[in-house]
Amino acid sequence: MRLAAIDIGSNGARLLIKNFRTAQDGSQQISRVMYMRVPLRLGSDVFTLGKISKERMVMMKHMLKAFRQLMKLNAVDDYRACATSAMRDAGNGRKVLKKLREDTGIDIEIINGREEARLLCNNIVENIGSVEGNYAYIDVGGGSTEISLLRDGVLTHSQSYNVGTLRMLGGMVAKETVENMKADLCRFAKDLPGVRMIGSGGNINKLFKLCNSDKAARTVPVSEIKAVYDKLKALSVEERIEQYGLKADRADVIIPASEVFMLVAEALRCDSIQVPNISLADSIIDGLYRTKYE
Numbered sequence: 001m002r003l004a005a006i007d008i009g010s011n012g013a014r015l016l017i018k019n020f021r022t023a024q025d026g027s028q029q030i031s032r033v034m035y036m037r038v039p040l041r042l043g044s045d046v047f048t049l050g051k052i053s054k055e056r057m058v059m060m061k062h063m064l065k066a067f068r069q070l071m072k073l074n075a076v077d078d079y080r081a082c083a084t085s086a087m088r089d090a091g092n093g094r095k096v097l098k099k100l101r102e103d104t105g106i107d108i109e110i111i112n113g114r115e116e117a118r119l120l121c122n123n124i125v126e127n128i129g130s131v132e133g134n135y136a137y138i139d140v141g142g143g144s145t146e147i148s149l150l151r152d153g154v155l156t157h158s159q160s161y162n163v164g165t166l167r168m169l170g171g172m173v174a175k176e177t178v179e180n181m182k183a184d185l186c187r188f189a190k191d192l193p194g195v196r197m198i199g200s201g202g203n204i205n206k207l208f209k210l211c212n213s214d215k216a217a218r219t220v221p222v223s224e225i226k227a228v229y230d231k232l233k234a235l236s237v238e239e240r241i242e243q244y245g246l247k248a249d250r251a252d253v254i255i256p257a258s259e260v261f262m263l264v265a266e267a268l269r270c271d272s273i274q275v276p277n278i279s280l281a282d283s284i285i286d287g288l289y290r291t292k293y294e
Contacts, residue, residue: 006067012038043085047170068105082116085141097110117146119280144160147188149195162174163260168260198275202250208275212224261273
């Protein structure tokens with residue numbers, strides 16, 4: 001069986017296709033068939049204009065038509081398509097999705113921060129190797145930061161803050177919002193002794209690759225993130241692309257993303273971050289399999 005996930009984020013959109021096969025011993029064999037990312041940057045419209053522009057809507061239409069053909073080409077049996085922060089905030093978000101559904105046949109649902117956290121946390125429990133202990137899961141996106149708390153593998157609290165990389169670049173994050181997030185995190189640190197931090201998203205994955213940390217352990221010291229951040233911040237966007245091989249739509253947002261992860265680590269009193277390479281697309285597709293086909 002082949003399933004697909006479409007993740008429409010504030011910075012980029014992704015198509016992921018996986019193959020699910022049951023082996024003779026009854027175990028589940030899961031393999032990645034294809035992955036594609038498109039730098040849509042919906043947040044550039046929404047966080048400044050308050051809506052999706054006609055130009056961006058045309059981009060989405062072409063992209064979704066391509067995604068549909070790729071799903072046909074790869075014989076996908078079922079899919080789930082989700083949109084997050086930028087589409088939640090867009091004044092014309094639901095109108096745009098209705099028009100795109102008519103034009104492309106792809107039905108996209110807007111999920112709230114709690115549903116986004118729930119999907120991601122389901123995969124965290126499966127990927128961190130142990131469910132015992134206190135964990136704080138941090139997902140930094142273009143439009144928002146989701147913070148979820150897990151105690152012995154159970155999601156006990158989740159909160160979405162309008163502190164995203166594109167909002168920060170555009171000067172659209174209120175100081176009060178950041179202060180509220182810091183206050184909540186400091187309270188979490190007191191309530192959850194020995195809390196360990198898990199990070200996800202393209203930026204922390206790229207920072208992990210740029211650091212000299214133990215790749216097998218999938219853990220990176222915050223001090224190494226700070227060292228890489230200092231080097232990157234001293235460079236222009238063009239120099240980051242040239243010297244570190246960053247994509248154009250990663251080279252700017254990686255700075256505010258680093259700042260968010262370092263702020264969260266300081267407030268939670270964590271000196272390292274686990275990076276299990278979990279994406280929302282993986283969580284959407286695995287959740288679809290669990291709920292409908294497992």
